[in-house]
Amino acid sequence: MKTKIILVIIIVLCTFFIGMMLFIKYYSPKEKSNQLLSNVSVVDGKQIISITAKGGYFPRITNAKADIPTTIKLNTKATFDCSSAIVIPGINYRSYLPPSGETIIDIPSQKAGSSMNGTCSMGMYGFVINFN
Ligand SMILES: [Cu+2]
Incomplete structure (x- = not known):
């Protein structure tokens, strides 16, 4: 039971971090490069x-x-x-x-x-x- 809870927490944390990384990858640098180009x-x-x-x-x-x-x-x-x-x-x-x-x-x-x-x-x- 305890390992299941820990597994769920790890999965939630991983999803969160992957989401953050995707967000940074697809939003921030694009905006920055647009600013440089414009x-x-x-x-x-x-x-x-x-x-x-x-x-x-x-x-x-x-x-x-x-x-x-x-x-x-x-x-x-x-x-x-x-x-x-x-x-x-x-x-x-x-x-x-x-x-x-x-x-x-x-x-x-x-x-x-x-x-x-x-x-x-x-x-x-x-x-x-x-x-x-
Ligand atoms: Cu010069």
Whole structure:
């Protein structure tokens, strides 16, 4: 009788832990990866691409939409490395980003299949936005 109760408790605990693990596996990481991927959003017919500059540019590769007016939003947060000196040759953009804050760059709608590169002024860090 006692062993039966212990067995039931073990089965209940195992089910609980397996449930927890499945929950963590199928819900949390998915949401996290979606958050990482969703650096592109469309607000009022305008595409906003969010890129963080700190020790490089993140995400390094962005897949964005073509044929829609676009804003590149560069985020800095205690960025004291050279990624704050940014160059986007395709639009003749060259600037020093503030150590912390948001820098908005409006770009015209891009053709499908085109891409836009950005680098730090020394060319050691880079990012690319692909328009499709
Ligand atoms: Cu650099």
